[in-house]
Every structure is written in structure tokens, then in C-alpha cells.
Amino acid sequence: MALKKVKGNIERMFDKNLTDLVRGIRNNKENEAKYISQCMEDIKQELRQDNLSVKSNAIAKLTYLQMLGYDISWAGFNIIEVMSSSKFTLKRIGYLAASQSFHCDSELLMLTTNMIRKELNSQNQYEAGLALTSLSCYISMDLARDLSNDILTLLSSTKPYIRKKAVLMMYKVFLKYPEALRPAFPKLKEKLEDPDPGVQSAAVNVVCELARKNPKNYLSLAPVFFKLMTTSTNNWMLIKIIKLFSHFTMVEPQLGRKLTLPLVNTVARLGKKLIEPLTNLIHSTSAMSLLYECINTVIAVLISISSGMPNHAASIQLCVQKLRILIEDSDQNLKYLGLLAMSKILKTHPKSVQAHKDLILQCLEDKDESIRLRALDLLYGMVSIVCHDVKCHILGSGDSAINVIISVQVSKKNLMEIVKKLMVHMDKAEGTIYRDELLSKIILICSQNNYQFITNFEWYVTVLVELAQMEFGSKQGHVIGAQLMDVCIRVQAIRPFAVCEMAQLLDVYSSTSQFTIMQEVLYAAAWLCGEFAAELKQPEQTLRSMLKYKSLPQHIESVFIHNVVKLLAHVMRGYELEGKYDEVVGLCDDISAKLHESLKSGELEVQERSSTSLVIVNIVKEEIGKVKRGDADKIMDCDDPVEKRDGDETVAADLLALFGGELNPVAPKAQKKVPLPEGLDLDAWINEPPEDSDSESDHEVMDNLFVKSDKLDYGRSERYQPEPTEEELRKSREARKYEQQNNPHYLKGSDGDKIINEGTNVDVIPVAEIDLSVPLKVAGQKRSDKYLNMNASRKKMKKKNKKKKHK
Secondary structure, three states, X not given: XXXXXXXHHHHHHOOOOHHHHHHHHHHOOOOHHHHHHHHXXXXXXXXOOOOHHHHHHHHHHHHHXXXXXXXXXXXXXXXXXXXXXXXXXXXXXXHHHHHXXXXXXXXXXXXXXXXXXXXXXXXXXXXXXXXXXXXXXXXXXXXXXXXXXXXXXHOOOOOHXXXXXXXXXXXXXXXXXXXXXXXXXXXXXXXXXXXXXXXHHHHHHHHXXXXXXXXXXXXXXXXXHHHHHHHOOOHHHHHHHHHHHHHHXXXXXXXXXXXXXXXXXXXXXXXXXXXXXXHHHHHHOOOHHHHHHHHHHHHHHHHHOOOOOOOOHHHHHHHHHHHHHHHHOOOHHHHHHHHHHHHHHHXXXXXXXXXXXXXXXXXXXXXXXXXXXXXHHHHHHHHHHHOEXXXXXXXXXOOOEEEEEEEEEOOOOOHHHHHHHHHHHHHHOOOHHHHHHHHHHHHHHHHHHHHOOOOOHHHHHXXXXXXXXXXXOOOOHHHHHHHHHHHHHXXXXXXXXXXXXXXXXXXXXXXXXXXXXOHHHHHHHHHHHHHOHHHOOOHHHHHHHHOOOOOOOHHHHHHHHHHHHHHHHHHHHHHHHHOOHHHHHXXXXXXXXXXXXXXXXXXXXXXXXXXXXXXXHHHHHHHHHHHHHHHHHHXXXXXXXXXXXXXXXXXXHHHHHHOOOOOOOOOOOHXXXXXXXXXXXXXXXXXXXXXXXXXXXXXXXXXXXXXXXXXXXXXXXXXXXXXXXXXXXXXXXXXXXXXXXXXXXXXXXXXXXXXXXXXOOHHHOOOOOOOOOOOOOOOOOOOOHHHHHHHHHHHHHHHHHHHHHHO
């Protein structure tokens, strides 16, 4: 026997330990896989030996290999064998390997139940702690059910080391076996007042994690946590408790009506009691993380008790001042958190945040794009929530920044100046996301309240076109396109100018790269040029620009193809009246050549639009050929010149009829005013019901299948309303005009619109040439700036007139 032990010890002298394995892997980087496979074979040989020390050495090496990504699940039985060792040094290796390789679905866990229970009841606190630590990594529902009582017993241990680990382990047990929460709750509550600070912190952590999912069940612990918050000096535990109180304040109003009277009073007083200790912590603490959590909770508390505690301006002011310290800190994370908390205060106390606008504006120049975005959101919130005015001017002579001062109400006088400075800032800004956000904020400021502050829509269309031509890969093209279409459709007086701008956009797109213009804006440009083609000065040039479209998304290319046919009809009309049929045929050939290319597209919508438009163009060519031959016959048969064709008898007129009509808005209740046609019975069966019905209940079920029972007789009660008389129409028209005049959000037309609405001929209106003192184009200046200069000159004239009247 002694000889066998000596032989085993001699063999162990030549075994590779963990250090040798690590050294060998580093020395064999070129053939690492080959070396590890050789080591695996040696480890398997070691696991076959009876010596437990040799097996533990092999398990230690397998644990390291598992960290490198190798599978060691095949050694599960050997790991359990090492876990059951009587020596703590070997046992620790086994439990470490188990915590890394086992999981809650491992089939071998059923073999570990009694062994772990034995370790939990051990007199050695480190063995029990080792079992608890390892068990938390792979506990299953069966283990949680079987060992919950043993772990619960450890909560009453005399050793703080065991109590702390048992408290933390109970959280894992609750997740796998929720039924253990109710019997364990009293002891868990006792641990909140444990004399050992480690056990106390562990209990606070467990309760806070449980309350984060359902805070209502733990509201009764508010007095205990309040005591801990006012007596503890542990910053980490204070942060947990303050976060818990922020959850409590959210459920107080909902829970107060369901609780008993004493607890209701506690809940009602909780918010008011929290203000003083939180304010003291804000004043005294130097930990930024604790300061931020205190401010967050104060905001939540003040929102929840705002009706019962009106005089809380001092607390808000204190929070804002402390947040200024966070924003001024050099740490980018603290700066971001400070801006985030400022945005929360802005929703309820905008004036307090407005006092620190200079600091927020400085954040627009920060190198971090996320901080610039947060500052931009905060500035826009000041404009949109409080409806304050934004006066913009550039600080300094360099490329430093934009300074937005929020002082008075937004008005029609300074909107152009605001947008100009924001666009200058956007040209100098860096970061695509930040510039996209700034672009969207410019559009939101201009379009708020149905364009309430826009006095010159030509200026707004020019701004949108300039934004569309900014080359920075913006993803806001659909927003600009929607604004262009909305303004052009709703404001009739702006259509000629807007359509000309869209035609210029298409010319620029066809002559340069497609990436110089946002693609989504091309959707609006093509649609507007086709829908309002009568407003184009050179429709043929616009048509040829649209025919040069390149590879575009499906929905945009489809719009191009559809509106090419619209423009063809308008161009044809002029050529037909002048008898230029060859030009029409040539134009149709060019369109057909382009449509044949689109027929090869992989998009179904593009193929369908192309084939339909191609058929229409071929029909137009045939009809033009017939008309051309007919006119030629007339010239040969008659000496007189060909009479000028009527515009209504041309082929273009028939083509225009396909797109004729205007889509007007329809009221929701307009269908009720449509009279019921004679001979139509809405209550009659479309198809006769089947005769072989089982019972009346089946009819009732089928009748109520898609329509509620109380709405089944709507056809009998509301058939139709009679046609209104002339007197009723006149009264409704007057009421509508009165409502429009008193509605500040309604877009009122100009004098020219009134003339058009009264039915007079538009051609009779005299057109006067206006000599503008401002040049149309200035080198190095944007086109939208001329409207700003016009406003400035008008203001000067008004001031001079006021001075003359005063004298």
C-alpha cells in the first residue's frame, strides 16, 4: 500500500498543472488547436485515475479550457465527484467548474441536491458560502423547491457571512420558485434592520429588485426604508433606496383608494416627507451618482404631489442649480445625465430651466453628438411647450456656435431670422444624426399650429428647397417632401412659384448626381409638376428632365412614370393647336424608349406603371398619326389653309380627361346627405338566406357576428337626409365663414383668393410689375435671405412713418 502511494506521488511529479497548461498554450500559438487536443487526451487519462487530487488538477485545467470556448460537458460526473471531496481546496475547484459548466437545464443537477444540502448545513461557513455562490449560477426550479427551506434557515445564522449570501441567494430562489416568497418575506424584512451593514445592504438590494417589478406589494416597507435613508451613510444603499421611493411615488395615487385608513395616511404623507431628507442629501452629498438619483426622485415626488404641495419652487430651483453642476462637469456621462434630467423638469417647470439657457446653448458645441442632440431637444422643448420666441445671433467672429436666446413669445416677425441662423448652424455642424435632428426641428418650428407664424409662403418653399439640396445624406427627405406637397396643395396662391421651384429641382437632379438632392424630395417634385403642370412655364423641359431619371426607389420611380404621361398631355396640347405633329411623335418615341427600360425593372409596381403608360403612349401616337393624315388630306383637297383646331377636339384633351378633376376634402358625414336612389332597398337581402336553419339562435349569432346588437337597426333609423334648401345652404355658408374668420389656425386667403372664390375671371385681373429694391440673387447668399431683407426694409419704413406722424 505504501509502495502504491509512493508510485502515485512520483507520477504526479511529472503531471502538468494549470500553470504548465497556460504556458504551453502561449508557446504554441501557431498550433494551438493541436496542442489543446493533446492536452485533452492527457486530461482524460488523469480523470481515469483513482487519486482525487489528480482529478481536481484535471478539472482545474478543464475549467480554463472552458473559458477559451471548449466544451467540457462530457466531464460532468467527474466535476460532481470533485465537488464531493472532503478537502476544501479540492472542493473549491469542483464548485468553480460547476458554476461555469452547469446550467439550470443540466440533467446531472438531480445528483447534486443532497450534496448541496449537506454543504449548506456544514459548520464551516466557507463551505456553506461556497455552495451558495455556486448554486446561484445553475439553480433550477427543482433545486429551488427542494433547498428553499435550507436556505431560509441560513437567514437566522449567527455568522454575517452566511446571512449575507443566503439573503442574496433567496432572490434567485424567488425567480425560480415564486411560492417561496410568502413564507420568506417576514425574515427578509427582519434583515433590513440587521446589525451587520453587509447583510442590510444585501436585503435592500433584494427588496429593491423585487419591488422594481411590482412596487405595490412592498409599499408597506416604506417606513423601514425611510429610516434607512435618514440614518445610513452608505451611498450605494442610498441610491437603491431612493430609486425604490421613486417607484413608490408612481403607485401611490392608484393604491391609496384600496388601502386601509392608517396605511392611506402613510401613503399620503410619504411624498411630503421625502422632500426634506432628499433636499438635505442634495445639499450635503458630493457623490454625483447619488445627487442625480436624488434629483430624479424629487422630480417624481413633486409631480405626484403637485396638487397638495404648491410651494415647491425652492426645491425645483435647487435641483436645477445642482444639475448645472452636472452639465458643467468634464465627464461626458454626467453632462448627458444632467441634460436628461433638465428635460424632465422642463415639462412641468419650464421657467426654471429657461434661466440656464446659456449653459444649454454651450452644449450645442460639444464634441459628443449625443450631448448635442439632447441639448437640441431641450431647446426645442422650450419653444414648443412654453411657446417662447427664439432670437438667434452668432457669438464671436469665428465658427464658434449659435446662441439661441429664449425670451419672448414666438411671433411672425422673427421666424425668418430664427430659421436663417439655425440653417447657418446646420451648415457648420458635424454629425449626420445631429444635422437630421436640427433639420426636423426647423420644420417643426415653421409648421407648428398649421403654419401660424409663416407670413410669406414663398420664403418657406425656398427654405425647404435649400434644405433638400444640402449634401449630407439626410434621412429627412420624406419630411421635406410632405411639407412641400402640403403647402402647395393647401395654399393655392403659392402653386405657380412652388411648381417652378420643383421644376428647377428636377433640372438639377437630371444634370448632376442624384445624391445632391434628397431622393424623397424628388417624389414631391415629380408629383407637383405633374399635378399642376398648367403652372409650368416650360413643361417640355421639365418633361425631358423627368425622363432622365436614374435608379430610384420603387415608389419614387412609379411617380415619375405616372407624371410623365400627365406632362405629355400638357405639352401635346400646345403642339396640336399649332399643328406640330412631328414634335409630338418624337416626344412619344423618347418616352417609349425610357419606358422600355423601366419595363425591365425588378419592382412589380414599376413594371405595371411602365406597361400601362407605354400602352397609352402608343395609342396617342396612333391617334396623332390619324389626325396628321386627316389634316394632310384637307390641305390637298382644299386651297384654303387648315383651320385652327379647337382645344376640346384634340387628342391631348382626351388624354387630359384621364387626369381631370380635383380631389377636394370630404366631410365625414357627407355620405348621409347623398339621397337614396329609387328602387334601392337597403334592408332587402342581396342573396336569399338558406332555408334549412337549425334554430333562431343561429340567426342571432350570425347577425351579431360582426355588428354589435345595439347598432343593428341603423339602416332603419337613419335612411338619408333630404337635400338642403337654398336658405339652409346660405346659412351654413355664413356660419362657416364666421368660424373661419374667428379661427386663428385657419389659413386665410389673400385678396386674390377672394376674387377667385367669387367666380370672376382670373384673366381679367390686372398684372403689375413690381420693381424690387432687393436683388434676386446675391453671390454667396441664399435665396431665402431676400425675404428676410424685405422684412427688414418694411420695418424701417414703418418706423419712419411713425416718426413723421409723431412730429
